[in-house]
Structures are given as C-alpha cells and as structure tokens.
Amino acid sequence: MASFSCTLFHPLYSKIRCVSVSSSSRGLAIAAMSNNGARYQNLEEKSKIPHVLSVAGSDSGGGAGIQADLKTCGARGVYCSTVITAVTAQNTVGVQGVNLVPEEFVEEQLRSVLADMQVDVVKTGMLPSIGVVKVLCRVLKEYKVQALVVDPVMASTSGDVLANSSILAGLWEELLPMADIVTPNLKEASALLGGVKLTTVADMHSAAKSIHNFGPRHVLVKGGDLPASLDAVDILFDGISFHEFRASRIQTRNTHGTGCSLASCIAAELAKGSPMLQAVQVAKRYVETALNYSKDIVIGSGPQGPFDHLLNLKHNFPSSSRRRGFSPDDLLLYAVTDSGMNKRWGRSIPDAVKAAIEGGATIIQLREKEADTREFVELAKASLEICRFHGVPLLINDRVDVALASDADGVHVGQSDMSPHVVRSLLGPDKIIGVSCKTPEQAVQAWSDTADYIGSGGVFPTSTKANNKTIGLDGLKTVCLASKLPVVAIGGIGIANAGSVMEIGVPNLKGVAVVSALFDRECVTTETRKLRSVLTDVLSTQASK
Numbered sequence: 001m002a003s004f005s006c007t008l009f010h011p012l013y014s015k016i017r018c019v020s021v022s023s024s025s026r027g028l029a030i031a032a033m034s035n036n037g038a039r040y041q042n043l044e045e046k047s048k049i050p051h052v053l054s055v056a057g058s059d060s061g062g063g064a065g066i067q068a069d070l071k072t073c074g075a076r077g078v079y080c081s082t083v084i085t086a087v088t089a090q091n092t093v094g095v096q097g098v099n100l101v102p103e104e105f106v107e108e109q110l111r112s113v114l115a116d117m118q119v120d121v122v123k124t125g126m127l128p129s130i131g132v133v134k135v136l137c138r139v140l141k142e143y144k145v146q147a148l149v150v151d152p153v154m155a156s157t158s159g160d161v162l163a164n165s166s167i168l169a170g171l172w173e174e175l176l177p178m179a180d181i182v183t184p185n186l187k188e189a190s191a192l193l194g195g196v197k198l199t200t201v202a203d204m205h206s207a208a209k210s211i212h213n214f215g216p217r218h219v220l221v222k223g224g225d226l227p228a229s230l231d232a233v234d235i236l237f238d239g240i241s242f243h244e245f246r247a248s249r250i251q252t253r254n255t256h257g258t259g260c261s262l263a264s265c266i267a268a269e270l271a272k273g274s275p276m277l278q279a280v281q282v283a284k285r286y287v288e289t290a291l292n293y294s295k296d297i298v299i300g301s302g303p304q305g306p307f308d309h310l311l312n313l314k315h316n317f318p319s320s321s322r323r324r325g326f327s328p329d330d331l332l333l334y335a336v337t338d339s340g341m342n343k344r345w346g347r348s349i350p351d352a353v354k355a356a357i358e359g360g361a362t363i364i365q366l367r368e369k370e371a372d373t374r375e376f377v378e379l380a381k382a383s384l385e386i387c388r389f390h391g392v393p394l395l396i397n398d399r400v401d402v403a404l405a406s407d408a409d410g411v412h413v414g415q416s417d418m419s420p421h422v423v424r425s426l427l428g429p430d431k432i433i434g435v436s437c438k439t440p441e442q443a444v445q446a447w448s449d450t451a452d453y454i455g456s457g458g459v460f461p462t463s464t465k466a467n468n469k470t471i472g473l474d475g476l477k478t479v480c481l482a483s484k485l486p487v488v489a490i491g492g493i494g495i496a497n498a499g500s501v502m503e504i505g506v507p508n509l510k511g512v513a514v515v516s517a518l519f520d521r522e523c524v525t526t527e528t529r530k531l532r533s534v535l536t537d538v539l540s541t542q543a544s545k
C-alpha cells in the first residue's frame with residue numbers, strides 16, 4: 001500500500017496546530033470553548049439540529065462511502081460530519097487503489113468532531129484495519145452519543161476488498177456489542193458468521209439471529225444480492241421479533257452505494273428521534289425511491305453506477321430537453337389556456353398548447369379551474385413534453401401540487417393563493433414564480449417574496465374572470481413603475497389593443513398575457529401568429545427610437 005505524502009497527514013501538522021480540546025465530556029468541551037458557557041448552552045438548546053458523524057472511507061466516484069453518507073444526510077435534512085478512514089480510487093468499473101489514513105489521524109479527526117460538535121448518532125462504514133476499529137471503540141467509550149449504526153463494509157459491490165478478515169475480531173469483540181444496529185449485506189453476514197452460505201430469506205432470518213448474539217441491539221440483514229428474489233427483502237431482528245422490509249426490486253445498474261446510503265439514512269432518522277423500526281422503514285423507502293428515480297441515469301461506463309441521492313439530477317437535467325433559465329423576454333406572448341373555451345372548439349389542452357407555440361407563444365400557463373387533480377397532472381405532463389420540445393416554459397396557475405407532480409417550470413399565483421414566499425420554499429430556487437398584482441404595494445411585495453415576474457391587470461374588461469376590477473392603462477403604468485420585476489399585462493387584451501398596451505412607455509413591461517383572443521377562436525395558430533406579428537412590430541419600432 002502506498003504511503004502518505006500529503007501534508008494533511010504529516011505528523012508535524014498536529015504540532016503546529018492550536019491546542020486541541022482534551023475534555024472527555026461533550027458538555028464540558030462546549031463550555032470550555034465559550035466565554036459564556038450558560039449563554040452558549042442556551043443557544044445549543046434553541047438551534048440544535050440532528051447530527052450524524054460518518055466514520056468511513058472516501059469513494060472518489062462519489063457513489064458510496066463518505067460521499068453517499070453526506071448526500072443522504074443532506075437529502076434527509078440532517079447535518080453530517082465526517083471522519084475519513086481511507087481514501088479509495090474508485091469508479092463504476094471497480095476499486096483501483098486504497099490508501100489508509102493512519103490510525104492516529106483517524107483518532108485525531110474523531111476527537112476533533114466529538115469534542116466539539118454535538119454528534120447525535122455515529123455511523124460507521126469502511127473500517128479498513130483492526131487498529132482503526134480499536135481506536136474507534138476506545139474513543140466512542142469516551143463520548144456519549146444517542147446511537148451507533150454499524151455498516152460492516154468489507155468489499156465493494158464490484159468485489160474489491162475494502163477491509164480484510166483481520167477486522168472481524170474487532171467487530172465481534174468490541175464494535176458490535178456497542179452497536180444499536182448492524183447492517184450486513186449477505187456476504188458480510190456470511191463473513192461475520194465464519195463463512196456460512198446464505199441463499200434464502202430463511203437463511204437471512206437465522207443469520208440475523210446469530211449475529212445478534214455478538215451483542216448489537218438490532219441486526220438488519222440486507223437482501224439486495226439475494227439471488228432470484230423478485231423483491232429486495234431485508235430482515236430486521238430486534239432480539240425478540242423479526243421484521244421483514246420489502247421493496248420492489250428496481251431494474252437498474254445504478255446500485256453502487258445502496259448499503260452506505262441505507263445505513264446513513266437509518267442514522268439520520270435516529271438522529272431526528274425516530275424509533276429504530278420507523279428509521280429502517282424510512283431508510284428502505286428512501287433507497288427504493290432514489291433507485292427508482294435514477295434507474296436510467298448514466299454516470300461512468302462500468303457495470304455499476306451511482307444513484308441520485310438528492311432525487312434531482314434527472315429532474316434538472318433531462319439530457320435531450322433541458323430547460324434554459326427564465327428570461328423576462330419569455331413574457332412577450334404569454335398564452336393562458338382555458339379548458340372551457342378549448343372544449344367548445346373541440347381541442348384538447350395539449351393540442352391548444354401546441355397550436356399556440358406553433359403560432360409564436362413564448363410562454364404557456366395552464367389555467368384549469370375545473371379539471372380533477374389527476375387529470376390536471378396528466379394534462380400538465382403532456383403539455384410539458386410539447387413545451388420542452390420547443391424550449392417554451394410551462395407554468396401552472398395556482399396549483400403548486402400539480403407543478404411539482406408534473407415538473408412544470410413554475411407557478412402563477414393570485415393575491416389570495418399561496419404566498420409566493422411559501423411557493424418558493426416548495427418549488428426551490430430554479431422554478432419560475434409569477435404573481436398577479438393590481439397595486440404598486442403588491443408589486444413591491446411580490447419582489448420581496450422572491451417572485452420572478454408580475455402579471456398586472458385586468459387592463460381592460462374581460463369575460464374570462466368574473467368580478468375582476470379593471471385598472472386601465474394608467475393603473476398598469478403605475479404598477480410597472482413601482483415594480484422591480486418584469487411585468488406582463490393581462491385582461492381583455494387581443495390583436496386590436498395589444499399595441500396600445502405595449503406602447504405605454506415603461507421598459508419593464510415585457511409582454512401581454514392572452515386567453516380568449518387565442519383560445520376562443522377557431523384557429524389558435526393563426527390568431528397567435530397575428531398577435532405575435534403585432535408585438536414584433538411594436539418591439540422593432542421601440543428599438544429604432
């Protein structure tokens with residue numbers, strides 16, 4: 001094994017550092033580091049967040065080990081600190097190299113974190129030598145934590161050895177008796193039991209019971225590798241009863257790191273205060289969802305890829321139809337669908353969307369006041385496919401749930417709908433949020449509520465919205481002048497008056513939103529094309545001034 005030349009691990013490094021905290025008690029360490037212990041402890045009570053310490057190896061491929069633990073805890077809303085026991089050169093093909101961190105430096109990392117950082121749960125992964133196991137057990141005896149989760153990592157799924165059998169004695173005699181749960185896969189369970197063959201769910205039951213004799217409070221034997229099993233079955237034994245956790249087996253090559261992620265998710269749930277059974281249940285569901293979500297992503301060319309812990313990669317970057325960011329110019333010709341009108345003309349909503357885009361609409365909003373939720377989601381998904389193909393953003397009127405379920409590009413809300421601030425917290429930083437505003441005060445509020453644009457109107461009387469007060473061109477201009485956000489005008493706008501709206505002379509008025517003038521007509525494409533040409537003429541006149 002290669003030796004370390006990196007300064008980080010140089011023995012001198014510890015000498016030139018400031019005095020380390022040597023208190024053996026977490027509470028004492030915190031008080032010692034504060035000028036005002038009482039005030040600090042008060043703060044601790046108020047803002048304490050669940051904290052998992054992962055003691056594991058680094059996986060350069062980012063799918064397993066420390067990297068999986070960090071991502072899993074992040075996804076579950078739990079803070080994760082790390083003690084690195086080994087650095088591996090690893091990818092989707094296998095493990096090309098392993099470099100061990102010296103035991104003394106593992107100990108130094110452990111003490112740094114445990115003395116200071118209020119760890120709730122310790123989760124262990126790759127412990128590459130008996131020396132590291134012993135150091136860990138010694139240090140853990142000094143610091144009280146709520147729970148210890150042991151994933152007895154011995155080999156990667158590619159079959160490469162990450163810890164040899166010399167660590168077994170340390171597991172049997174010292175670590176397992178301290179563990180609240182140990183989570184071996186079939187091979188690890190077999191190794192812990194001296195090489196017995198495990199090929200059925202019944203074998204998993206008896207293995208869990210035998211491993212329990214080493215002293216852990218719970219044993220979870222994972223069946224990800226159970227041959228010929230349609231489901232992914234895991235067996236938990238708590239010393240009295242067996243519990244079976246079953247998930248459908250996801251057909252995917254992206255299962256690298258499932259074991260690490262399951263264990264760190266259990267640790268995260270325990271840190272939040274869940275009982276063991278519930279923690280395992282949530283963790284199992286988390287892994288299944290993440291695998292299902294990322295079953296088709298392609299990272300690396302080897303036989304085993306990582307999965308998407310944050311359930312986000314595919315979401316944000318569909319390879320062929322990636323959505324670009326929002327631009328105020330998207331507001332130029334804003335088409336708002338109305339199911340009643342389209343039905344009258346014998347058109348489905350996706351057909352209406354397609355026709356509007358072909359005529360030159362630059363953004364689409366689905367406004368469905370009558371559709372059932374399930375139908376609305378399906379309409380949104382079908383419309384989104386068309387919008388993505390043409391690079392046109394799709395927004396949903398009012399229904400944040402439908403936007404989330406369909407992965408639409410954003411939501412438009414009114415003054416009595418969910419606050420844009422809350423919508424933002426649900427949709428995240430990338431989605432587009434629009435707000436209807438009639439007054440300058442509402443426009444200012446929309447900006448501080450993190451909206452992307454405002455819709456202002458009704459500019460002219462309209463039959464589309466009952467009891468809607470009109471603000472006229474003067475009202476529109478007042479709102480635009482107060483707004484730091486781009487504005488789209490709405491309400492009774494069509495080919496005949498769109499020019500007069502765009503000519504009110506405020507630079508942040510970026511376009512017109514139209515319902516009846518496009519969709520209460522026989523040919524949506526023709527009407528959209530005519531309106532687009534009016535708007536293009538206004539823009540070119542403005543540009544030439």
Ligand SMILES: Nc1ncnc2c1ncn2[C@@H]1O[C@H](COP(=O)(O)OP(=O)(O)O)[C@@H](O)[C@H]1O
Nearest residue numbers: 185222223224225232233248249250258259262
């Ligand atoms: N293809 C799959 N579909 C669904 N769940 C799976 C799949 N493969 C593994 N799991 C689950 O992932 C978790 C980790 O199991 P396993 O892959 O056996 O561990 P390890 O990564 O330690 O080998 C278990 O809950 C297992 O049931």
Ligand SMILES: Cc1ncc(COP(=O)(O)O)c(N)n1
Nearest residue numbers: 057058064065156157256257
């Ligand atoms: C650093 C490190 N720790 C753990 C694993 C096990 O993960 P898997 O069984 O999914 O290969 C790994 N491959 N690398």
